[in-house]
Amino acid sequence: MTVPDIHLEFAGRYLGDDEDGPTNWSELEDYFKPQCGGTLCVTLVRRPVSYDFGQDCGYIEAVASRNPYYRHDTIYINVKAPCPAPTDDSGGATTQGGVDAGQDAGQDAGGQDAGQDAGSGSGGGTDQGVSSPATPS
Numbered sequence: 001m002t003v004p005d006i007h008l009e010f011a012g013r014y015l016g017d018d019e020d021g022p023t024n025w026s027e028l029e030d031y032f033k034p035q036c037g038g039t040l041c042v043t044l045v046r047r048p049v050s051y052d053f054g055q056d057c058g059y060i061e062a063v064a065s066r067n068p069y070y071r072h073d074t075i076y077i078n079v080k081a082p083c084p085a086p087t088d089d090s091g092g093a094t095t096q097g098g099v100d101a102g103q104d105a106g107q108d109a110g111g112q113d114a115g116q117d118a119g120s121g122s123g124g125g126t127d128q129g130v131s132s133p134a135t136p137s
Contacts, residue, residue, distance in 0.1 A: 001035040001042075001069055003062045015046060015079050016057035028059075028077065041071040048081035057083035 006028070013024045029040050036042070051060055060078040069075065 002067060003064050003069070003075065004031040004035070006031050007061065010059040012054045012058040014055060014057055015059055015077065016083055017085070021057065024059075032075070036071065042069065043072070043074045045074055045076050046083060047076045047078050048083040049078045051078075051080040054080045056080055 009031075010024075010028060014021050015024050015028070025044075025046075029044060032042055032044070033040055046057075047063075048057075049060065054060070058080045060080060063076040063078060065073060065076075
């Protein structure tokens, strides 16, 4: 999947936690749903970054961690800083600003190291979560 061409539609639109922000965020999510079969299959994370113009919390760009991106990937929605974290779940997650902000987001929910500790503990099991023991030949 590739990031939808939404720049012209969303450039500068307010994506904060109040006023029209939650409605705009919902519309933004709708652009990602068709590639996912009608439901949102990626995590959109609001990431405030330094930017020279536009309103605070205004949309700048969507940045995928890889291209093409896949289900369960994190897509960063760069907005003009400052943009405080939402007080509820209506506007997506927010990372702190900066060029590399949020680089580890999603690691516990299906990222690179997900499942590494599944099955460990006093009951034995594997430490990989997704691996199977080798079968003797």
